[in-house]
Amino acid sequence: MTCHLRVLGCSGGIGADLRTTSLLLDDHILIDAGTGVGDLTLDELRNIDYVFLTHSHLDHICSLPFIADAVGGSRDKPLKVYGIYETIHALQEHIFNNVIWPDFTKIPDAKHPFITLHLLEIHEPIKLGAITITALPVDHSIAANAYAICSDTGTLVFSGDTGVSEDFWQAVNQQKQLKHLIIETSFLDQEEVLAVISGHLSPSLLASELRKLDPNTCHPDAKIWVCHLKPDGGDAIMQEIDTHANNLSIKPQKLLRGLTLSF
């Protein structure tokens, strides 16, 4: 069965027409809960049964409290939220703490809450019907993970936020039939110092990272998509990526809100 990933948001910040990271997989699985979620209808929000988070930074989780609030009361089962320990702990401590937002893990009561929180281990596959979702390691400024999403026919890897990483590529190169790689590039080359200290990539860092991708992992039509561009870098970041991409076997393209990737 072919899977479809709809890009609700893929920007590294906000501004007119920009939405932060949120990807909808086959209508019922959300990967990150950035501002793109706000464009969904109430029925579409109600259809979401699972949320997989890459990390607890606000641009990736900010819509989660609102989903619980908007449709928690009209669903017949809790929304299941998955993340690594640090991500789940941050949600409990800093978001659903009855200060920033009500604790929807206990509302209306602890036995029938609007949301439930679930721990993920890196490399542990979670099977949901025909889809398998596995957290992969990355290196960001806080604990974070990527995801490999496998259907019967291929794999999509989403880096989330990451800087230079060896473990990530080792895990990517173990995938089969990689059809789509979505990877971040947040900053311009002139901001490389900032990229490194904040656990992100610049165009030249992206190019050197992509040389770690084993071509044998890739499907013949594999595509590489760039996301999380900072709003004021925008097209200039893509131009720099183009200049570095000459000797790469797959030319990276800019991921756009509204695209649907099939795999």
Ligand SMILES: [Zn+2]
């Ligand atoms: Zn981040």
Ligand SMILES: [Zn+2]
């Ligand atoms: Zn981010």
